[in-house]
Amino acid sequence: MLDVKDFVKQGEEVTITKVVGPEDTVGTSSTHLQQLLSTNACINIMIKTAVEMVDPKLPPGYITVGRYWETTHHAPVLMGSTVNFKITLDKIDSNRLLFSMTGWDDTGEFCRAKHERVVINKDKLMDKVRERATR
Template sequence: MMLDITQYVPLGLERTVKKIVSADDTVGNSSLYLEQFLSTSACINMVVRMATEAVDKTLPEGFISVGYRTEITHEEPTMMGTEVSYNITLKEINGNRLIFEFEISDHKGLVCYGKHIRAVVNYSKLLEKAKERMTQ
């Protein structure tokens, strides 16, 4: 029997976090010229963390969500010390897939946006499959 995710996670679930861009948020940049800017990888990390925290606590025991795919368009630069607002919204549930849309903005407007998809899985089966892959 397949888990009906809609019984645990409400469509339209939304989370917002405001954060000042710190040096840790620039670590993903590979160029010294970019070390003062919000990195794309920091944006993805925050979105993943927000979605995981919003969903996993609502799932029944033995189930977790795992990252499946992330699409991001990073259009504008934001510097260290700037306050940014991360917003995620659960737009669709398709089988075991949770499709979030996100926007990250600063005082001037949209910085980046995209989609983050998580899959709800049984932790024991995930672990079993991973161990099986290791022995092949």
């Protein structure tokens, strides 16, 4: 069995800074909120960052897949604002990776999240996909 701790280390963290653009807003989901950072954009930033933190370090044939997500988006952020996201690999439990995220801007924290990813063999995943598709 693959020992994930040989490839990634608990406590690793990445901080992302970006300016909220139109692609990061609620957009067409709500015309009343189209100038605000969307929760989906926060989630996408965290997932993308978690994948980039881990997947390139794994041996060939292994990837991570998302298993669990929990988020609180507790303050609005306007388009054009500079925001920061800190993503931390808090725990490695066998093939389970537990991440936390905090998002903040000049006025303080606006979101928190927890995310679990699982390290798997890509070929075995695709075998299960094909098996399930033929049922």
